[in-house]
Amino acid sequence: MDITTLLKQRTSITKFDPTQSLTDAEIRELIACAIEAPSSYNLQHWRFIAITKPDDKQRLMQVANGQVKVTEAPVTFIVLGDLRAIEKLPNIWGRLVQTGAVDQNFADSRIEAAHRFYGTNEQLIRDEAIRSASLAAMTLMIAAQAKGWVSGPMIGFDPEGIKREFGISDRYVPVMLLPVGYVAPGNLPRKPRLGVDEVLAFDRSREF
């Protein structure tokens, strides 16, 4: 299918077929696509917990405003952003040096630049954790659509409850819940968007 058609057919699903599942290999392949999203300084703030077991799905539903889609979808990803992603940079760039992709001086300069850029600016660090995790989540949704699956991104959940129930430490911010699976009947049709020229300006700003 043409990618433009695919993007325009993707819609947020609430009714998943509870009789169909995804294999662990299929779940890994979705993540393999998601992590190809762009990443500031290759920090890769995104982390994913795949919730697939019935008991865990029930616990997830309790902290997701009782929304049953997390129990009916074969997998729901808890998409996290790592607020301390910068600590991984020596590891990440060290591997690039080892493979000869970059030299040590270049790696050091990028790591220093990342520290200068983010510093201790907590708003910027949180913004980027959300931005990066969202870029990965969107990539995951498009990959799922291409494979004939559907997704239904959710922000209606209790972040502290999610962290408590699944033992997620404060270094991670829950950015989204992302059920993925097979479509069932009963979904609402796609909702039209504002027109292109209602959200796009050329060269000058305006009140949109």
Added chain:
Amino acid sequence: MDITTLLKQRTSITKFDPTQSLTDAEIRELIACAIEAPSSYNLQHWRFIAITKPDDKQRLMQVANGQVKVTEAPVTFIVLGDLRAIEKLPNIWGRLVQTGAVDQNFADSRIEAAHRFYGTNEQLIRDEAIRSASLAAMTLMIAAQAKGWVSGPMIGFDPEGIKREFGISDRYVPVMLLPVGYVAPGNLPRKPRLGVDEVLAFDRSREF
């Protein structure tokens, strides 16, 4: 091309061919794809300013840490998130009622739910503006890739400078600069990511 291949080939470009341009129709088509990203309550926080004129590109470069790619790419989108997106909901849902897609009671209930959810929680409102604009930006990058163009998302800019230079009011948060165009020689190769099992856990959290 297979979508998975396309996702894995996309990479962030710094060297754009300054001799090639995009038409306004091509720019609009990219936005037509971007706005198909999922949207909380159909709020559509994303807004875009397409910077295409030489003088504007120079001004943009001044507030983007002097990065020349915004002058060499035929278009750079200033991707904004609307912190007051909720004010558009009666308009957005009113149109759905007019077309018969939903009835007035349903529309009213969704608008009320959105107000209950976001309230005056400024962190949540900012988070969602960034999340939504990022989902749209990722969709735009994938659409561009599918059309044979390239992109190079940037967060290295002065948000207040961008707002000042382009007359952007405080209701909008600059989320990203997104140059799009044709690739030129001299780009760095793609950088490998952490492995799937370094960022994915099944059913239980862990320190990643």
